[in-house]
Amino acid sequence: MATQQEVFGGGIAVVTGSGSGIGEGLAHHLAERLGMTVVVADIDGAAAERVAGALGAPGRGVPYQVDVRDADRVAELARWVRAELGPVRLLVLNAGLEQFGYVWDTPVAQWERLVDVNINGVFTGVRAFLPSMIADEGRSHLLVMASIGSVVSVPLQAGYVMSKHAVLGLTECLHQEIGLVGADVSVAAVLPGAVESNIFSSAGGVEEGDVDAAERQRRAMLAVHERAITPAEAAETIMQQAAQGEFYIVTQPEMVLKAMADRATQLAGRRPPAPFRSRFAANASR
């Protein structure tokens, strides 16, 4: 079985949304454990600087401020990385955000931002980086950050769940497209369970309608995060499974694989979505 070092060691990595949370954990792991040069790409330029500056040897960090919604800027990033650093061995399309509240209460701007970052932000990355990754010599790897939310339904987080179902579908099709053209690019979907991060504190809410319901859901998810694994633990698990060539990479196998099995059973049995029970905690939906 190939080790992480054998597969990724010393190459160039680009991680979107690595100014915080899972992306930050991955950036540390890739630089410090695998000796990679890590482009810390984030909309928050100060966070990108802070994280890139904190990455230790044997790798290093390179900060890059970019909004993944902006296809031209992401294309510029891809060109810059190839010209200045070299061919990308690992691209992690990780930037994403959350939104709480009933669908009918959700402000249009928040809905559009969610779709733009979580879905279109994966498309802009694929469009900018994949042609070179397909053309360049040697094997390269794409990890797309999906979620346990890609295989469940959760009320009051419908926009997020929708976006992560979309991201999983996109990644599965992309895997098939790479197979069709016979390129030496491995494509995988990452489905984390709960990982410590800023995603719930920075999530959008609603301004009108049932504001309390949206904020209750935020508090419930923040409580779930108190029992989350750390980004460092997530990064170790993700990269270990990536090195082994898994397509569905899961950070908490017991929980995420059960969610996947439940989803398959629900669809095969044509069962409508069951009344919501949190898989994370008995009282998390209150």
Ligand SMILES: NC(=O)c1ccc[n+]([C@@H]2O[C@H](COP(=O)([O-])OP(=O)(O)OC[C@H]3O[C@@H](n4cnc5c(N)ncnc54)[C@H](O)[C@@H]3O)[C@@H](O)[C@H]2O)c1
């Ligand atoms: N934390 C979890 O429990 C969890 C579980 C499943 C999936 N995920 C997924 O992991 C990914 C990372 O989330 P996280 O939990 O680490 O959240 P986080 O909020 O801690 O980090 C997200 C990062 O993305 C950046 N970002 C936001 N919009 C951006 C944009 N337009 N362009 C570039 N960067 C942008 C933010 O500035 C931030 O640094 C997301 O795709 C999320 O859906 C997280």
